[in-house]
Amino acid sequence: MRNIHKPSIQTEGVCTPEIEDVSVGPPNLPPGASVEKNNFFDRFRAAPFSIQLCILLMLLMALTAVFAPYVAPFDPNQTSMLERNDPPSWMGGQSGHLLGTDQLGRDVLSRCIYSLRVSVGIALLGVIIGCMIGVVAGILSGLLGGWTDRAIMMIVDFQLSVPFMLIVLVGIAVFGTSIMVLILLVGTAHWETYARLTRGQVLTVREYQFVEAAVALGATNWRIAKRHILPNIASPIIVLLTLNFPSILLLESSLSFLGIGVQPPTASLGRMVGEGRDYMMSAWWLVISPASFIVLLTLCIQLIGDWLRDVIDVRLT
Amino acid sequence: MTVEHLVEMEDLRTWFSARSGLLGASNKQTVKAVDGVTMSIRNGEVLGLVGESGSGKTTLGRSILRLVEPTSGQVTFNGRAILGMKKSEMRSLRREMQIIFQDPGGSLDPRMSVGEIIAEGLQVHGMGTRKEQRDRVAELLRLVDLEPDYAVRYPHEFSGGQRQRIGVARALAPKPTFVVADEPVSALDVSVKAQIINLLTDLKSRLGLTILFISHDLAVVQHISDRVAVMYLGHIMEIAGTREFFNSPMHPYTLALMESIPMPDPRTRRPFKILEGDIPSPINPPSGCVFRTRCEEATAECASIVPGLKQVAQDHAVACIRR
Amino acid sequence: MLKFIGWRFGRALLTVFAVLVAVFLAARLTGNPLDVMYPDGLPPDQEQRLLVQYGLDKTVPEQFVNYVRDLFQGNFGISLREKRPVADMYAEDIGATLKLAGCSFLLSVIFGIPMGMIGALKRRTGAGRLVMSVAFLGYAVPHFIIALSLILIFGFYLHWLPSTGNATIWHYILPTITLAAHRFASIARHTRSSLLDVLSQDFMRTARAKGLEERVVIFKHAMRNSLIPVVTILGLQIAGLINGSIIVETVFSWPGIGRLFVGAVMKRDFPVLQFGVICFAAIVVLVNFMVDILYVIIDPRIRTEA
Numbered sequence: 012m013r014n015i016h017k018p019s020i021q022t023e024g025v026c027t028p029e030i031e032d033v034s035v036g037p038p039n040l041p042p043g044a045s046v047e048k049n050n051f052f053d054r055f056r057a058a059p060f061s062i063q064l065c066i067l068l069m070l071l072m073a074l075t076a077v078f079a080p081y082v083a084p085f086d087p088n089q090t091s092m093l094e095r096n097d098p099p100s101w102m103g104g105q106s107g108h109l110l111g112t113d114q115l116g117r118d119v120l121s122r123c124i125y126s127l128r129v130s131v132g133i134a135l136l137g138v139i140i141g142c143m144i145g146v147v148a149g150i151l152s153g154l155l156g157g158w159t160d161r162a163i164m165m166i167v168d169f170q171l172s173v174p175f176m177l178i179v180l181v182g183i184a185v186f187g188t189s190i191m192v193l194i195l196l197v198g199t200a201h202w203e204t205y206a207r208l209t210r211g212q213v214l215t216v217r218e219y220q221f222v223e224a225a226v227a228l229g230a231t232n233w234r235i236a237k238r239h240i241l242p243n244i245a246s247p248i249i250v251l252l253t254l255n256f257p258s259i260l261l262l263e264s265s266l267s268f269l270g271i272g273v274q275p276p277t278a279s280l281g282r283m284v285g286e287g288r289d290y291m292m293s294a295w296w297l298v299i300s301p302a303s304f305i306v307l308l309t310l311c312i313q314l315i316g317d318w319l320r321d322v323i324d325v326r327l328t
Numbered sequence: 329m330t331v332e333h334l335v336e337m338e339d340l341r342t343w344f345s346a347r348s349g350l351l352g353a354s355n356k357q358t359v360k361a362v363d364g365v366t367m368s369i370r371n372g373e374v375l376g377l378v379g380e381s382g383s384g385k386t387t388l389g390r391s392i393l394r395l396v397e398p399t400s401g402q403v404t405f406n407g408r409a410i411l412g413m414k415k416s417e418m419r420s421l422r423r424e425m426q427i428i429f430q431d432p433g434g435s436l437d438p439r440m441s442v443g444e445i446i447a448e449g450l451q452v453h454g455m456g457t458r459k460e461q462r463d464r465v466a467e468l469l470r471l472v473d474l475e476p477d478y479a480v481r482y483p484h485e486f487s488g489g490q491r492q493r494i495g496v497a498r499a500l501a502p503k504p505t506f507v508v509a510d511e512p513v514s515a516l517d518v519s520v521k522a523q524i525i526n527l528l529t530d531l532k533s534r535l536g537l538t539i540l541f542i543s544h545d546l547a548v549v550q551h552i553s554d555r556v557a558v559m560y561l562g563h564i565m566e567i568a569g570t571r572e573f574f575n576s577p578m579h580p581y582t583l584a585l586m587e588s589i590p591m592p593d594p595r596t597r598r599p600f601k602i603l604e605g606d607i608p609s610p611i612n613p614p615s616g617c618v619f620r621t622r623c624e625e626a627t628a629e630c631a632s633i634v635p636g637l638k639q640v641a642q643d644h645a646v647a648c649i650r651r
Numbered sequence: 652m653l654k655f656i657g658w659r660f661g662r663a664l665l666t667v668f669a670v671l672v673a674v675f676l677a678a679r680l681t682g683n684p685l686d687v688m689y690p691d692g693l694p695p696d697q698e699q700r701l702l703v704q705y706g707l708d709k710t711v712p713e714q715f716v717n718y719v720r721d722l723f724q725g726n727f728g729i730s731l732r733e734k735r736p737v738a739d740m741y742a743e744d745i746g747a748t749l750k751l752a753g754c755s756f757l758l759s760v761i762f763g764i765p766m767g768m769i770g771a772l773k774r775r776t777g778a779g780r781l782v783m784s785v786a787f788l789g790y791a792v793p794h795f796i797i798a799l800s801l802i803l804i805f806g807f808y809l810h811w812l813p814s815t816g817n818a819t820i821w822h823y824i825l826p827t828i829t830l831a832a833h834r835f836a837s838i839a840r841h842t843r844s845s846l847l848d849v850l851s852q853d854f855m856r857t858a859r860a861k862g863l864e865e866r867v868v869i870f871k872h873a874m875r876n877s878l879i880p881v882v883t884i885l886g887l888q889i890a891g892l893i894n895g896s897i898i899v900e901t902v903f904s905w906p907g908i909g910r911l912f913v914g915a916v917m918k919r920d921f922p923v924l925q926f927g928v929i930c931f932a933a934i935v936v937l938v939n940f941m942v943d944i945l946y947v948i949i950d951p952r953i954r955t956e957a
Contacts (some may be wrong), residue, residue, distance in 0.1 A: 033752065169670070171669060172670075172757075174891075174894050174929070174931055177893070177927070177931055180897070180916045181677050183676050184916045220429050220435035221435050221437040223395060224429065226395060226425075228498075228845070229419040229449070229502075231452075238448070239440075248749050265793055265794065268795045270917070305793065306796060309793070310792075313787070313791040
């Protein structure tokens with residue numbers, strides 16, 4: 012650890028005994044740290060109604076995605092030439108499909124449910140990859156400083172100055188459009204936000220005396236990062252994770268919409284919208300259904316993320 | 329293998345580079361926080377280190393432990409030179425040299441339970457099994473007069489004095505031989521202060537610790553120390569046995585410090601003027617004797633000669649050309 | 652000041668150079684461009700001739716040097732598909748993109764800043780909430796869904812507006828609104844939080860305490876101070892505009908460079924991609940460089956901190 016102690020202005024008098032009582036009151040906490048061990052249900056109850064609704068919807072969608080084979084009323088890839096572009100059953104559809112059928116007679120609802128699984132899965136993995144890259148880079152940058160720091164920050168600057176869509180598009184052109192490539196590509200989106208946040212937080216936390224105490228005890232950098240820094244910067248990172256999730260989801264659906272994301276026969280919400288677009292005039296449900304899923308999903312998570320940010324009170328700039 | 333001097337500092341310097349000015353990096357300046365300290369700490373003693381804010385005493389304490397990297401010189405601990413030691417070697421040596429911090433709140437990780445905090449040193453150095461570590465934590469909590477079942481609580485549940493006791497327990501956990509106590513009581517209120525001082529005195533005799541006790545409070549230092557050193561702008565001005573130090577202080581700066589101790593009786597006349605002005609900036613310390621700008625006895629000579637510590641009596645050294 | 656500009660300029664150049672290297676390496680990762688041009692394979696002698704002709708027989712560093720030299724000589728490569736200079740292709744299409752992006756940017760600033768102000772000043776009223784809800788929607792709903800909704804409503808059902816191409820002024824309306832939606836949302840949100848920040852500061856209380864009229868307080872003191880962070884955000888908008896125009900141009904069949912780029916991705920036409928990335932990156936870097944300078948001019952506090 013370098014320069015952990017900088018010459019600082021101390022508030023001590025000229026060698027006189029002084030009464031300075033800071034003994035009671037909460038300890039100095041890192042930003043975002045909260046000491047109360049609130050469980051999820053306490054927090055949930057304290058949340059406004061709209062947030063509770065969002066969380067419930069999210070849970071519902073998550074469960075639907077996980078248990079897609081049990082929830083979906085039809086086989087999503089079962090085509091039926093007789094039931095092509097049949098409207099939803101409550102709109103006068105003949106074949107009894109709740110959200111109608113597509114140009115190949117496949118059940119739209121079942122396809123939406125399976126697409127949800129794919130889209131959420133990709134976004135989730137992507138967000139986790141980005142977060143891990145970013146947090147590791149940020150910790151290295153903040154803890155080691157020097158050339159490591161400069162090099163990492165240069166890559167961050169680089170990523171910030173190139174529109175991310177371009178990187179992804181070039182990546183797709185180079186590596187093709189397999190799901191793995193897609194996950195890795197959307198995973199590298201936003202890693203720089205985690206890196207910058209983590210670095211800033213590490214620099215703040217590093218100045219706390221408990222980190223110096225750990226150094227004095229002989230702890231390794233690795234241990235300090237794991238035991239002292241990570242737990243103290245976890246909350247803002249979780250907030251950022253929540254806020255980044257919708258944009259990753261949108262990135263994947265935009266790519267799939269353009270036809271350069273998830274490839275057939277796998278369905279994703281964005282690709283369903285893209286395919287349905289050609290039939291938009293006659294069969295609007297092909298577009299509206301998956302689009303509603305996308306909007307609902309991103310709105311919910313975005314709202315939850317905004318709420319979390321306000322509750323935990325972090326500035327993410 | 330007891331040595332007479334547990335810690336020896338030889339011409340130790342710790343300089344920081346500080347950037348200032350509107351033009352950024354163009355004018356680098358050097359803060360000479362510790363500037364040529366040669367001093368040793370005897371095995372089993374409490375050495376009090378006093379000085380004003382900005383005198384470099386805290387930096388000196390951290391330099392000895394290599395919590396800040398000294399610029400030059402050497403520190404010898406128990407006969408081993410620690411500057412230039414390999415990182416891993418240094419880490420294992422840290423078991424023997426610990427630190428107690430000024431701010432009992434900030435030095436405890438709010439995310440860890442008291443037990444985890446105290447056990448960290450044991451874990452780092454692989455001392456004992458989990459069970460043994462738990463027992464040792466309980467033993468340490470009793471040692472600092474806390475309940476053993478506090479181990480499962482978190483730092484914010486405690487008062488300042490209790491937190492400082494936890495800090496002491498953490499420092500003592502790996503059974504160190506040397507402890508730097510960096511203003512351990514200056515953030516506490518008076519009654520708690522006395523308790524912690526007594527605890528430290530007690531622990532020192534029970535565990536045979538060697539302590540560098542850093543403080544700006546002469547009264548506290550008088551109470552706990554075997555010897556006292558005075559620091560000013562990175563230099564040691566005077567060092568003497570406690571009794572000798574308080575009975576016959578020699579350095580003009582020490583005399584001025586003594587004057588600033590409040591007298592119980594306000595009618596007591598003060599023979600000297602109280603210290604005036606602020607400590608000069610360590611970026612641009614005065615030439616010659618660093619104290620001359622505030623010294624009543626300064627002469628022209630003081631600006632040119634850097635006074636070294638010289639023996640003036642048994643166990644008493646002063647850095648002043650007029651003594 | 653000059654030093655600061657020089658420093659920033661150096662960094663901008665470095666970034667562009669890094670983009671060059673990255674793009675070059677990415678293109679080389681795909682292997683032999685001839686495989687893309689002639690998927691069915693070539694007779695060996697002809698392949699050898701083409702390798703030499705395109706300089707592909709050299710080592711990778713040599714190829715890079717040649718590539719950079721070509722760039723400086725204005726030789727930006729030939730499209731693998733259309734067999735014509737990529738620079739010409741971009742030159743044809745950039746006008747449409749700039750017009751669309753410019754209109755959207757203006758629209759988003761004209762609406763975004765006042766909406767953000769309303770959101771901040773009337774934040775406890777219905778109007779403030781409504782404004783910020785709209786901004787929130789614009790933020791969370793993807794471009795392609797906004798685009799399709801607009802096409803569905805105004806194109807298919809109402810038949811008010813055309814939805815593909817850029818033939819008349821009417822063609823501008825839907826793509827401009829779509830592209831502006833995100834920018835508008837982002838600007839409104841930032842203006843709001845920045846203004847709220849300023850409103851809570853001491854000098855605002857001082858201004859009120861001096862007995863100034865509320866209108867004066869807000870426009871003279873609050874606005875000036877709250878717009879500074881907004882200016883930096885405007886710089887970042889450019890990257891968002893480029894991201895968005897790639898989608899929007901494709902949806903509305905807008906003959907701009909965004910669509911050209913997406914087409915090149917699908918056809919794996921690497922010279923077109925390379926030039927596109929370099930162009931886009933250069934634009935973003937240039938705009939951010941100008942914003943940095945502007946920022947220093949507006950806010951005298953942050954000078955020269957390199």
